[in-house]
Amino acid sequence: MKLLDMMRERAAKEDSYFQAALMREDVTRLEKMCAIAKACETMAQFEKDGLFVGWTQGDLRTGELKEPLAPLMAAIYAYQHGDQSAAADDAILAAWASFNPQRMKILVHCL
Numbered sequence: 001m002k003l004l005d006m007m008r009e010r011a012a013k014e015d016s017y018f019q020a021a022l023m024r025e026d027v028t029r030l031e032k033m034c035a036i037a038k039a040c041e042t043m044a045q046f047e048k049d050g051l052f053v054g055w056t057q058g059d060l061r062t063g064e065l066k067e068p069l070a071p072l073m074a075a076i077y078a079y080q081h082g083d084q085s086a087a088a089d090d091a092i093l094a095a096w097a098s099f100n101p102q103r104m105k106i107l108v109h110c111l
Contacts, residue, residue, distance in 0.1 A: 037080040
């Protein structure tokens with residue numbers, strides 16, 4: 001998956017300790033989501049089982065991310081269930097680009 005490759009590469013080169021640590025944590029979250037998506041037989045099951053992977057501290061505010069996270073989850077589910085085309089990779093990147101800023105706003109409010 002292009003997103004994971006890019007994040008691993010950037011984390012390895014990142015000068016900021018905080019940014020590198022957050023990227024490594026995000027890689028772990030995304031890998032966990034991928035494993036859950038692969039194990040789920042239906043998208044509905046993945047929406048239930050894959051939401052809480054630590055997007056916020058203790059997942060206490062992750063429910064607030066359900067709507068912006070939905071496109072990323074759908075793209076990851078499709079990718080894990082066979083659509084590993086360039087278009088699927090691009091859909092994951094686009095969904096991440098939309099989701100991540102919204103998540104960061106919530107993370108900042110958790111500090």
